[in-house]
Amino acid sequence: MSAGTDKGRDMLWQRFTVAIPYIWLLIFFLAPFAIILKISTADPIIAQPPFTPTFDDGGALLATADNYKFLLTDKLYIITYLKSVSMAATATILCLLLGFPMAYGIARAGSAARSILLLLVILPFWISFLLRVYAWMGLLNNHGVINNFLMWLGIIDAPLQLIYTDFAIYIGLVYSYLPFMILPLYAILERMDLDLVDAALDLGARPSQAFWDVTWPLARPGVIAGCLLVFIPAMGEYVIPYLLGGPEALMIGRVLFDEFFVNRDWPLASSVAIVLLMMLVVPIVFLQRSQAKDAGGAA
Amino acid sequence: MTGNTNKNTGSHPFIELKDLSKHFGDFVAVDTVNLQIGRGELFSILGASGCGKTTLLRMMAGFETPTSGRIFIDGVDVTDQAPYQRPVNMMFQSYAIFPHMTVEKNVAYGLEKDRVSKGEIKTRVSEILELVQLTRFSKRKPNQLSGGERQRVALARALVKRPKVLLLDEPLAALDKKLREHTQFELMNIQDELGITFVVVTHDQEEAMILSSRIAVMEKGRFEQVGTPKEVYEYPDNRFVADFIGTINMFEGTVETAGDGSISVASDEAGAPLTGLTDRIMENGVKVCIAVRPEKIFISQHEPENQEDTCLPGVVEDLGYFGNLSLYRIRLDSGKIVQVSAQNRRRSAERFLEWDDRVFISWPPRSAIVLTE
Numbered sequence: 001m002s003a004g005t006d007k008g009r010d011m012l013w014q015r016f017t018v019a020i021p022y023i024w025l026l027i028f029f030l031a032p033f034a035i036i037l038k039i040s041t042a043d044p045i046i047a048q049p050p051f052t053p054t055f056d057d058g059g060a061l062l063a064t065a066d067n068y069k070f071l072l073t074d075k076l077y078i079i080t081y082l083k084s085v086s087m088a089a090t091a092t093i094l095c096l097l098l099g100f101p102m103a104y105g106i107a108r109a110g111s112a113a114r115s116i117l118l119l120l121v122i123l124p125f126w127i128s129f130l131l132r133v134y135a136w137m138g139l140l141n142n143h144g145v146i147n148n149f150l151m152w153l154g155i156i157d158a159p160l161q162l163i164y165t166d167f168a169i170y171i172g173l174v175y176s177y178l179p180f181m182i183l184p185l186y187a188i189l190e191r192m193d194l195d196l197v198d199a200a201l202d203l204g205a206r207p208s209q210a211f212w213d214v215t216w217p218l219a220r221p222g223v224i225a226g227c228l229l230v231f232i233p234a235m236g237e238y239v240i241p242y243l244l245g246g247p248e249a250l251m252i253g254r255v256l257f258d259e260f261f262v263n264r265d266w267p268l269a270s271s272v273a274i275v276l277l278m279m280l281v282v283p284i285v286f287l288q289r290s291q292a293k294d295a296g297g298a299a
Numbered sequence: 300m301t302g303n304t305n306k307n308t309g310s311h312p313f314i315e316l317k318d319l320s321k322h323f324g325d326f327v328a329v330d331t332v333n334l335q336i337g338r339g340e341l342f343s344i345l346g347a348s349g350c351g352k353t354t355l356l357r358m359m360a361g362f363e364t365p366t367s368g369r370i371f372i373d374g375v376d377v378t379d380q381a382p383y384q385r386p387v388n389m390m391f392q393s394y395a396i397f398p399h400m401t402v403e404k405n406v407a408y409g410l411e412k413d414r415v416s417k418g419e420i421k422t423r424v425s426e427i428l429e430l431v432q433l434t435r436f437s438k439r440k441p442n443q444l445s446g447g448e449r450q451r452v453a454l455a456r457a458l459v460k461r462p463k464v465l466l467l468d469e470p471l472a473a474l475d476k477k478l479r480e481h482t483q484f485e486l487m488n489i490q491d492e493l494g495i496t497f498v499v500v501t502h503d504q505e506e507a508m509i510l511s512s513r514i515a516v517m518e519k520g521r522f523e524q525v526g527t528p529k530e531v532y533e534y535p536d537n538r539f540v541a542d543f544i545g546t547i548n549m550f551e552g553t554v555e556t557a558g559d560g561s562i563s564v565a566s567d568e569a570g571a572p573l574t575g576l577t578d579r580i581m582e583n584g585v586k587v588c589i590a591v592r593p594e595k596i597f598i599s600q601h602e603p604e605n606q607e608d609t610c611l612p613g614v615v616e617d618l619g620y621f622g623n624l625s626l627y628r629i630r631l632d633s634g635k636i637v638q639v640s641a642q643n644r645r646r647s648a649e650r651f652l653e654w655d656d657r658v659f660i661s662w663p664p665r666s667a668i669v670l671t672e
Contacts, residue, residue, distance in 0.1 A: 193393055195395035196395050196398075198382070199389070199395035199397070199456075201362070201381070201382040202360055202361075202389045203383075203409030204383045204409050204412035204460070206381075213397075213408070214397060218398070
């Protein structure tokens, strides 16, 4: 009898622990999403809160799709979305080109050197993200460290325009997100059997062929994970384009901020956010598919 | 057994290692090794882990660059050739099968890299898969195979290119005992059928004895002895080889009288003079070791009559009954323990030996191995 109630309590406890992540997602993801979705169908008004209700007093639906129509007709938003995609994609590719050799090198280093190199990759996280971006402002400034150094060397006479350019945004994005590319790549390259590459060489493959035939396909899950971990946050990045980019650097995160806090057009800002989320869902679904495929292959 | 016949009859060696050395920093993995292997031989390099045998094999495959020395294969100096240029294929201890390719693709990989025509790849892959009995698994991924099947994929993949030399790194270590025995003979049959020269690296002396035409016993980067399985077992060159291969009883002593191809050795461990046969000229007083294998020793409760045989009294300290044979540990009066194995040929014909029985162990002089090194 008491054993029975114990068992019942255990079951309850088990269900509760399983439910925790769902409750978490419900409160901190689904509910805010529903609120934003609701606001995005409203009209802006000068009031508190600054948008019209979803239902009128009689219970009739007042929601509109006007904000979304506006987003699709106004060229500014379409260009900004495309620009954000292209900047995030470029930054992702740059991170991959830099990160892959670094991850490979770390994975193949001696065990003592390996922990030091990994520590160096993780070390920047100990300093606030914002501070690090500010540090880049100090470096890239017209009277910043880089320009002063080049002028002292006599390579240039007048300061180069480094800050407030797309170049500066790329520096900021690649610098900030490179560890997110290196770590998943390292994890997968580190446990790869080195004999596989030797086997390919032994069977007549040149080193470059062995890389493309063996190392690259086996590293694919790490490449996909790394690319998504860089692309997704880079896509919605607000701080870097705001602090390092020029006034014309319209990345979607910055537009979002301006609509919310400068124009106080909450409904339009909300619809911008919803569209951004939809654009990010596509690569996430792609990731899940490829992971499911890999898991299926291993079964 | 075909594998045990010495095929090293050609005039020039098929594989030749000349003064080959490999240093890793201060550590000498391979120390001026010289070796000649004949065409079609199944040659084993036997040694404990860390003796340098795998480094030696990896130098032959081209994965490690020798610090000094040359490697010749079929008369060609391959020392500076990259792995993909050498007429050599390797079967890895981990098998190193590409996990993202099917069995068929794994086997075809080497031929594709050689730009062999599609049609020929197809025929050769199906031929070799048939040889290793994997035809019905050709479309499977490696993770759907058992250990033995993977081993055969690795073998097929290395053989399909028809290399001049196949290098095998611990080919059977990952298999369980039963499968291992079966695979041993399969390997020998395949080797015999294809006539490819095999060089096997192993730490398992039984495996080396059964498989090989010749064995090199390796220790600390050097070859202690190179010879047929029979030679290294029956006529070891030195104490290390005698002790490393099988079980052996060793008596340290000094030469008392020498002459006529026979010596008499005084040994405190034995407690009586030991006789050994040797061609070498030995001075009196030289330190030698007389070594005797357990199965060469007779054990009896009665003192043997033959005066030429060495005979030592002792007490049964321990015994183990294995059915077909019994193992005895005999304590001599000096305190030395001698291992003896005897076949249980008769059934209760006489009383079985028991613990603490007083016994005499004896062996003829020709059974004693005389070791100076």
